[in-house]
Amino acid sequence: MGEQVSREIHLVSRPDGLPTAENFSLIEVSVPAPTEGQVLIKNLYMSIDPAMRPPLSNGQARLNEPLGGGAIGKIIESQADSLPVGSYVLHRGGFREYCVADATGLERIEVESEPLTTHLHVLGTTGLTAYGGLLVTGELKDGENVFVSAAAGAVGSVVGQIAKIKGCRVA
Known part of the structure; x- marks a missing residue:
């Protein structure tokens, strides 16, 4: 698979009070192919949690980078034996369509009877x-x-x- 294009939500300014649309930007970036020990993830679900709010204002969330947060994705390309193509993972890659990540930092989800999204709340x-x-x-x-x-x-x-x-x- 060649280079993948991904849309990402970036924090571009710190909120003064409640966050507004002006604090964020939707951008397109090129995502490189995974290298040894890495995987390419297509995000399916992302979680918006109350704990995300303070870092937007206090400086912990970096400007002009994708918003961090819990996400569930499917491996669409793999250079890691532990996570073959088709595996589902829970990760902190945040608000983007695609991301490359080291396999060691991901939690594999075994797809059973519960919906995948439960891993972002009651099973997470x-x-x-x-x-x-x-x-x-x-x-x-x-x-x-x-x-x-x-x-x-x-x-x-x-x-x-x-x-x-x-x-x-x-x-």
Whole structure:
């Protein structure tokens, strides 16, 4: 496969208050073919998360580069034995159609019965945060009372579901 053209969303200025369309730019770039140990990913799904907001203003997100963030993609070209063409991966390549990445930095997704997108929320960081906070750090016991002050958010919603599964009373 030759060089691939990709559209990317770049941060071009820092928001003063809420982000606006003027803070971003959609550009086209050439994506090189993968070299030894790398893969070419076609992104299928990208996640917009609340944790992305602070870096836009505080300087952590770099100007004139693709916005970072969780994404699920399909390998369309591979120079890595561990990730053959057709594999699905979870990565932090962000807001772009195509990207080249080192295979070692990718999480392979086994396609089973759940939709791929669940790996961006309940089977991803959201679910791990809820699980770790409630069961590991919180050491939840079956039948306890659980109050979730952030139940309307993604993590809080999963916390509530885990607590219910554990036989807890959730408020």
